[in-house]
Amino acid sequence: MSAADFANPFLFHGFPMFFASDNWAGAHKSIAERLLTESTGFAAAYGAGDLDRKVEARFSEIFEREVSIFFVATGTAANSLSLASVQRPGGITFCHSEAHVIEDECGAPEFFSGAARLVAVDGEAGKIDPAKLSAKIASFPEDAVHHGRASAVTITQATEIGTVYSLPEIGEIAAISRQRNLPLHMDGARFANALVALGATPAEMTWKRGVDMLSFGGTKNGCWCAEAMVFFNPDQAREMPFIRKRAAQLFSKSRFIAAQFDAxxxxxxxxxxxxxxxxxADRLRAGIATSNSARLAWPTASNEVFAVVSKSAAKIAEEKGAKFYAWPIPAAMPELVSESETLIRLVTSFATTEADVDGFLKCLAA
Amino acid sequence: MSAADFANPFLFHGFPMFFASDNWAGAHKSIAERLLTESTGFAAAYGAGDLDRKVEARFSEIFEREVSIFFVATGTAANSLSLASVQRPGGITFCHSEAHVIEDECGAPEFFSGAARLVAVDGEAGKIDPAKLSAKIASFPEDAVHHGRASAVTITQATEIGTVYSLPEIGEIAAISRQRNLPLHMDGARFANALVALGATPAEMTWKRGVDMLSFGGTKNGCWCAEAMVFFNPDQAREMPFIRKRAAQLFSKSRFIAAQFDAxxxxxxxxxxxxxxxxxADRLRAGIATSNSARLAWPTASNEVFAVVSKSAAKIAEEKGAKFYAWPIPAAMPELVSESETLIRLVTSFATTEADVDGFLKCLAA
Amino acid sequence: MSAADFANPFLFHGFPMFFASDNWAGAHKSIAERLLTESTGFAAAYGAGDLDRKVEARFSEIFEREVSIFFVATGTAANSLSLASVQRPGGITFCHSEAHVIEDECGAPEFFSGAARLVAVDGEAGKIDPAKLSAKIASFPEDAVHHGRASAVTITQATEIGTVYSLPEIGEIAAISRQRNLPLHMDGARFANALVALGATPAEMTWKRGVDMLSFGGTKNGCWCAEAMVFFNPDQAREMPFIRKRAAQLFSKSRFIAAQFDAxxxxxxxxxxxxxxxxxADRLRAGIATSNSARLAWPTASNEVFAVVSKSAAKIAEEKGAKFYAWPIPAAMPELVSESETLIRLVTSFATTEADVDGFLKCLAA
Amino acid sequence: MSAADFANPFLFHGFPMFFASDNWAGAHKSIAERLLTESTGFAAAYGAGDLDRKVEARFSEIFEREVSIFFVATGTAANSLSLASVQRPGGITFCHSEAHVIEDECGAPEFFSGAARLVAVDGEAGKIDPAKLSAKIASFPEDAVHHGRASAVTITQATEIGTVYSLPEIGEIAAISRQRNLPLHMDGARFANALVALGATPAEMTWKRGVDMLSFGGTKNGCWCAEAMVFFNPDQAREMPFIRKRAAQLFSKSRFIAAQFDAxxxxxxxxxxxxxxxxxADRLRAGIATSNSARLAWPTASNEVFAVVSKSAAKIAEEKGAKFYAWPIPAAMPELVSESETLIRLVTSFATTEADVDGFLKCLAA
Structure with a gap:
């Protein structure tokens, strides 16, 4: 491919190559159309309408048991309020050291929990190391009033760095949590991506493996704004209507969320x-694996790809309009990137096309 | 009108007569269609996209000065975060005794403000009495550490009971607030209804009369979910990006709010x-004013009507499918309603039709 | 008594006439001496010492059942943390409209409770009116998520205005609270004064009448700093060690509180x-009752006296060195005070002498 | 020394050997006597008395500039409220990874700060590493709303492990903090111990080196309960009266704190x-340095000594009545302790005697 190719507008026109994040996409047509269809007519506000009921029942079918569902505005809200519902004074929530809750939510999980602290646990591949989790929990004896009190564990599925907990790995974290009666929460901002990566059912990936609460995200996967908290034991959700309302997260026209989930x-x-x-993402991974100017930084299994790219290739891609973020070098992998390289994150979405991917790969090959 | 008339499905079929609340309506077609149009393409997330910028600029045009705009998920969030941004430790916010913030937000304004207290001020017609406001503020001397500290004033426009502050009335409240340097917030969940009732401009009804912060509501007036905080002095909004994010109110696909406002x-x-x-609402008021089985409880000027209705007429209306809420008798008007009567609230919306109104009035005439 | 008498330093020298508050006194000699005695030797910190154990057992004896005891630094802390321990999200605590918790604690009860709201209930003589309490609680139906949720009731014994709930009155409040499963808290900043005024036992004035939690105050009655939370059902106090520590109220040298209570x-x-x-206070009341320049504002039964005093007599008393506070005219008694009079509060303490009282009464007689 | 020696009650009787913590001691005689002297007479409550004023002036003299002083009940309160006073929404406070604020205060610093997060920075000898502090601060760019916002830095002097920041070391931390306008707080629970260890003046060890706020502890060094917040710029303390009152930390008989500080x-x-x-502690260090059964774990300079002791010697000491705590092996020193050894902390206080020390050293020599 020659420099002239890059100047050819035909080649790149219409290839948005937006890999910055899956939340740069809009909404899937079916979902936006459903909002249009639903816009007529009247329905009880604040989640009391028929469509809300229907969608709640649908969640129970999908998860193969009766669940309690609460719509909220953001994934941060779903995580924060779920964790808040199980906190105790002086509470501690254990999370991975790169988890969204501790890195990217501006303290919201603590704010909604009466200042319960997040304690980071390390682990390879973006996943909590079970042995390290056990040790960390053990450092908070049950009655040590000065240290604070173990109160919850949260994992992210898929993780922030594109990996996925296997079902046995989830079960192992759950078993450790159970030993101290710590509720286990799953941040499922990319739940569907993890699910299809594993080929598992929603039930298998959650309560059958010991997950108590789930932040079920739809926004990143084609909705405009559709996030739900799922409680697998409805008894544990009794305080939630008040926690949610006090948190200013109870929508009046709740059916605009319900309609999105319905579609x-x-x-x-x-x-x-x-x-x-x-x-x-597979297509990206395959292309990068064979590239001369890039390589996969680590294996991923969902819709995120992390690549070490030559700075020159990255520059070309940016000039051609590709959007992606540079990613900080993981502390555990200081040798990952040479002087002439950069680490980038590429996220695909429902709206990514083969042309986008191929256009980007062409940039690497330039 | 005979009993047979009521049995005639033709008469009432298609007359939903939904007067329970304006948030029982869906979304206006133009707004839902815009969401469909906007659903394609990519845009920077978290409010950094072009459409966000465009809508922010539009707000500045509408208000005839540069304003800072922050989208949030609910009116409760807009009120709570606005007030939180100006609170001080031990803070007190003065509101009308029937205000939404103190009656219907489950403590959210206090929760987001580090437990700043809401102090109720009485006043006729749902509006804060200026003299009572002065007296109440005076009961919190500036340095009286035990009592707490006057920190903000909030008014609702239109009020919870359908009345509207005149421009001089807003100015009077603002003047009192200014004497103690208390920021003045306006809860504009029904801002547009008040605006057209007064025939004023947005600027006249807000900053030109001394309002510092506005909760600008679009949801009740035809949007799915479109609420914005408006700061008339952008300097005072410097903490807001963090307050909002910590409150889990920063949308990733922010343009789904922007698109609604754009339309x-x-x-x-x-x-x-x-x-x-x-x-x-005018049509309802006119009909009720000439009804034998109902009368207006008090004058209103926006899209809310409060009526004292004979219990028998109310029963007929309910049987015919009308939806409305009984309303508590105001403490100041104990004689308002006789044994055989009931007080009800009727709210109209963009989706209310003349047929709905006339159908309801027919019930009263039965 | 002539003007010359007032100029006679002998008459007033040594009559401090400090009636401003019982917390203007120092500490009783026996208590200060015990602190000196206890100052030697070593003991486990943070409440784990033998003396802490002894005093806790003493509380159980005094209250005739096993109680859980937590020392804190201030009465505000005792009230706030007790109420915090029973709050639920969106919680409401009902208190008298003149209660210390709502008037004089700068929002601390809300701050420690995740912003639970205090709702004022009126009642004569500084005491919650049972019928009004019932009505107010009823205005918060159990599942009305918008309004917030009834969570606790608190009464003050003796009250802020010197009156005392009778045992049946306490029982009546407790019965109403029990109907909605609301824990009943008693602010006992002047617990001992109320107790001896009633001639009751500690058990009779608390748990035997349905009180669940008590703020037991020693500071106003002769200690330097001795406040304790008393839980009559230790099971309900399980979170308190963490609530207290998180609130920065766990003393390291806890025995300095224990020593005071021991004495x-x-x-x-x-x-x-x-x-x-x-x-x-009785002596003051008797003198005021026969005074020409003063009268009792309302009957009181503890160590607080409220008097309507001619402004001239008040001025003389102040000039002679008497210390007392003017008190706001109660809203319910607008006719209480004439133009030439003022309402004052007089508080006696363990350190008040007959000479103080008589000196003050002489001022009134001048 | 023979086994018989240990059975000799003369040898150990009267040698309490209490090295568990300096807060196991009582109060120095002069301080307890001053409380007795001060117990008579009346004084304005809530910190408005003459003695409060006198002590505040004394603080200004000691620190060679006008300072603002606020008494509180505990060191945890002093730390938490100081840091709360400078927090911003989403705030981050940087502290050493072993600091008291993050290890031993049950989340109080976060609780009082609207859930501002503590972020741990490593460093040898219990002291923040300046380069690591710079790097950590840099990871929170000023406007990165997702990550939270750098808001304060706190150091402990003397540190939790008995070391002391030199004056240049304090200045270096301060310079880094200043670059981002982060207020610098010093936890001075053992301020006096550090001061005499350095031979510095109070001014030199604080504001002259860039410290903005100090938790000045008296309790561990001979008071019953005397902790004060010191603000070197009184303007920055304007919110504190309300922060403290709302935190239930305003003593009514404030002079009982003032009297202790006065003495x-x-x-x-x-x-x-x-x-x-x-x-x-020097005597302990000297003895341990020459012991066969113990050695110093690391150099310390205040009243804390950390020793690696043979398990047999530790057992003998405990049997003889010595009180001390085992200490966790620092993560950075995994090889510190062999199988047959244990790491212990020994804290001396004003009440420690040479006989205590020598008795303990005899145990090691047994």
Whole structure:
């Protein structure tokens, strides 16, 4: 491919190559259309309408048991309020050291929990190391009033760095949590991507492996704004209506969330979108694996790809309009990147096309 | 009108008569369509996109000065975070005794403000009495550490009971607030309804009369979910990005709010919708004023009507499918309602039709 | 008595006439001496020492059942943390409209409770009116998520205006609280004064009448700093060690509180001090009742006296060195005070002498 | 020394050997006597009395500039409220990874700060490494709303592990803090011990080196309960009266704190007590340095000594009545302790005697 190729507008026009984040995409057409259809008519506000009921029942079907569902505005809200609902005074929540809750939520989990602290646990591949979790929990004896009190564990599925906990890995974290009666929360901002990566059912990836609460994200996978807290034991959600309202997260026209989920679940759309998104990441991974100017930084299994790219290739891609973020070098991998390279994150979405991927790969090959 | 008339499905079919609340309506077609149009393409997340910028600029035009805009998920969030941004330790916010912030937000304004207290001030017609406000503020001397500290004043426009502060009334409240340097906040959940009721401009009804912060509500007037905080002095909003993010109110796909506002403002749609809604309330008021089985409980000027209705008429209306809420008898008007009567609230919206109103009035005439 | 008499330094020298508050006194000699005695030797910190254990056992004896005891630094802390321990999200605590928790604690009860709101209930003589309490609680239906949620009731014994709930009155408040499962807290900043005024036992004035939690104050009655939370059901105090530590209220040298309580309880010193204090108030009341320049504003039964005094007599008293506070005219008694009069509060303490009282009464007689 | 020696009650009777913590001691005689002297008479409550004023002025003299002083009940309160006073929404406070604020205060610093987070910075000898501090601060860019916002830095002097920041070291931390306008707080729970260890003046060890706020502890050094917040720029303390009152930390009989400080400062008692305490630690260090069954774990300079002791010697000491705590092996020194050894902490106080020290050293020599 010659420099002239890059100047050819035909080649790149229409290839947005937006890999900055899956939340740079808009909404899937079916979901936006459903909002249009639903916009007429009247319905009880604040989650009391028929469509809210229908979607709640749909969640119970999907998870193969009766669950309690609470819509909220953001993934940060879902994480924060879930964790808040199980906190105790002086509480401690254990999370991975790179988790979204501790890195990217501006203290919201602590704010909503009466200042319960997040304690970071290390682990390879973005996943909590079970032995380190055990040791960290043990450093907070039950009655040590000065240290604070172990109160919850949270994992992210898929993780912040594109990896996925296997079902046994989830079970192992859950078993450790259970020993101290710590509720286990899953941040599922990319739940569907992890699910199709594992080929598991929603039940298998959650309560059947010991997860108590789930932040179920739809926004990153094709909705405009659709996040739900899922409680697998409805008894544990009794305080939540008040926690949510006090947190200013109770929508008046709640059915605008319900309508999105209704379309999202219809005919398995949500899984199709995740499969597409993961497939586009596969295509990226395959292309990068064979590239001369880039290599995969570590294996990933969902819709995120981390690549070490030559600075010159990265520059070309940016000039051609590709959008992506540079990523900090992990403390555990100081040798990952040479002087002439850079570490970048590429995220695919329901809206990513083969042309986007191929356009980006062409930049690497330039 | 005979009993047979009520059995006639033709008469009532298609007359939803939903007067429970303006948030029982869905979204205006233009707004839902805009969400569909906007759903394609990519844009920077978290409010950094072009459409966000465009809508922010539109707000500045509408208010005739540079303003700072922050989208949030609910009116409760807009009120709570606005007030939180000006609180001081031990802070006190003065509000009307029937205000939404103190009656219907489950403590959210206090929660987000480090437990700043709401202190109720009485006043007729749902409006803060200026003399009582002065006296109440005076009961919190500046350095009286035990009592807490006057920190803000909030008014609701239109009020919870359908009345509207006149421009001089707003100015009077603002003047009192200024004497103690208390920021003045306006809860504008029904801002547009008040605006067209007064025939004022947005600037006149706010900063030109001394309002510092506004909760600008679009949801009740035809949006799915569109609430914004407006700061008339951008310097005072410097902490807000962090307050909002910590409150889990920063949308990733922020443009789904921006798109709604964009359509809402286009060609004055927002004012048209409010005029329609107020007009439907006028029609209700006119009908009730001449009814034998109902009368207006007090004068209102926006899209809310409060009526004292004979219990038998209310029963007929409910049987015919009308939706409305019984309203508690105001403490100041114990004689308002006789044994055989009930006090009800009727709220019109952009989606209310003349047929709805006339259907309801027919019930009263039965 | 002539003007010359007032100029006679002999008459007033040594009559401090300090009636501003019982916390203007220092500490009783026995208590200060015990602190000196205890100052030698070593003991486990943070409440784990033998003396802490001894005093806790003493509390159980005094209250005739096993209680859980937590020392804190201030009465505000005792009230706030007790109420915090029973709050739920969106919680509401009902208190009298003139209670210390709502008037004089700068929002601390809300701050420690995750912003739970205090709702004022009126009632004559500084005491919650049971019918009004019932009505106010009823205005917060159990599942009304918008309004907040009834969570606790608190009464003050003796009240802020010197009155005392009778045992049946306490029982009546408790019965109403029990109907909604609301824990009943008693602010006992002047517990001993109320106790001797009623001639009741500690058990009779608390748990036997349905009180669940008590702020037991020693500071106003002769200690330097001795406040304790008393939980009559230790199971309900399980979170308190963490609530207290997180609130920065766990003393390292906890025995300096224990030592004060140890001396306070020895040989019934605490009751003797309260009897003395109440007796000095009786003496004041008797003198004022026969005064030409003053009268009792309302009947009181503890160590607080409220008097309507001619402004000229008040001025003389102040010139002679008497210390007392003017008191705001109660809203319910607008006619209480004429133009030429003023309402004052007089508080006696363990350190008040007959000479102080008589000196003050002489001022009134001048 | 033979086993018979240990059975000799003469040898150990009267040698309490209490090295568990300096807060296991009581109060110095002069301080307890001052409380007795001060117990008579009346004084304005809540810190408005003459003695409060006198002590505040004394603080200004000691620190060679006008300072603002606020008494509180505990060191945890002093740390938490100081840091709360400078927090911003989403705030981050940087502290050493072993600091008291993050290890032993049950989340109080976060609780009082609206959930501002503590971020640990490593460093040898219990002291923040300046380069690591710079790097950590840099990881929170000023406007990165997702990460939270650098808001304060706190150091402990003397540190938790008995070391002392030199004056240049304090200045270096301050310079880094200043670059981002982060207020620098010093936890001075053992301020006097550090001061005499350095031979510095109070001014030199604080504001002259860039410290903005100090938690000045008296409790561990001979008071019953005397902790004060010191603000070197009184303007920065304007919110503190309300922060403290809302935190339930405003004592009514504030002069009981003032009296302790008054005696504490008289004739340099506070420095004498710290010198004695440090001297006893020197004696311990000297003895351990020459012991066959123990060695110093690391150099310390205040009243704390960390020793690696043979398990047999530790057992003998415990059997003889010595009180001390085992200490966790520092992560950075995994090889510190062999199988047959244990790491212990020994803390001396104003009340430690040479006999205590020598008795303990005899145990090691047994």
């Amino acid at each position: 999202y679940f219809e005919n398995g759309l949500w899984l199709d979108l995740a499969r597409h998104s993961n497939g586009m | 809402y403002f286009e060609n004055g749609l927002w004012l048209d919708l409010a005029r329609h809604s107020n007009g439907m | 306070y309880f020895e040989n019934g010193l605490w009751l003797d001090l309260a009897r003395h204090s109440n007796g000095m | 504490y400062f008289e004739n340099g008692l506070w420095l004498d007590l710290a010198r004695h305490s440090n001297g006893m």
